Amino acid sequence: MASREETLAAWRQQEQQVRARLAPAGVSSLDQLKAGSGMEFLQRIWDGLLPSVPIGETLDFIPVEGEPGRIVFQGTPDRRHYNPLGSVHGGYFCTLLDSAVGCAVHSMLPQGMGYTTLELKVNLVRALTDKSGPVRAEGRVIQVGKQVGIAEGRIVDVDGRLYAHATTTCLVFALP
Template sequence: MTQDLLDGEPTSGFQDLLGYHLAEWAEGHAVLELAVERKHCNRAGVVHGGVLATLIDTSCGFSATYCPVPGRVRRVVTLSLTSSFLGQARHGIIRAVGRMRAGGSRIVFCSAEVLDEDGKLIAMGEGSFRYRTGSKALEGVPL
């Protein structure tokens, strides 16, 4: 599923390590899904805050970088990120829903919510992101 949405772009090593995938992607919107495994949990047996922060950061970044042109990509770098942890998950599939909220010529602002398998909000955050060279335009740059 990820490969289709990424149009041939290989997954990152970090994505492979954590095991999340891009489930939905459109202009200003991205959804990541992660099947919770033992490797995602802290000593208390719940999903580690670092995993949740990664999903917030990554879903925000994807929400700002949708590119409809085959063979081309858009990229951002994270300038700032905040996160709040509101609940816990021990198992199931968690979803991070990222949305681009506003932006200028180089800087965009995004937010994300992480939901457990029952749709309960377990984390949320927001960040500011800077477009990499050539990535502001919807047509992006060659892959």
């Protein structure tokens, strides 16, 4: 089992490698979205062939791992993300988890299909601060059908401490 320092170093190295591949933030076209499966679309973003996602730039988080049905985002919360009470705003948790669970659903979709979040249920377990260090939100699919996708997610730190968990229900639909 890796030590905390080894895990932290591996997470930071992986983040640097991914950041080096990402293209500047922007929005992909509908034609680019429809050009392949959900996983292929996500992979083209991660390979820098399509623009990276603007919300990731805004909140400073990126995808670090992905396979069909499982997507992981990593971010390091800092004081820019604070609420007036002196800890990271709940919107940071929600956005990070919505990205992980939504992309997990998207990764399972065939070409020509899209999704949107219908419901996101988030439980905040402990506060994040600028001292928390990098955290990861892992989304995992529970079920994806013709009209509905369901996934769950967790935010953890390098020590495996749980900060939040979520479930989502997504509407699956044919792209125009």
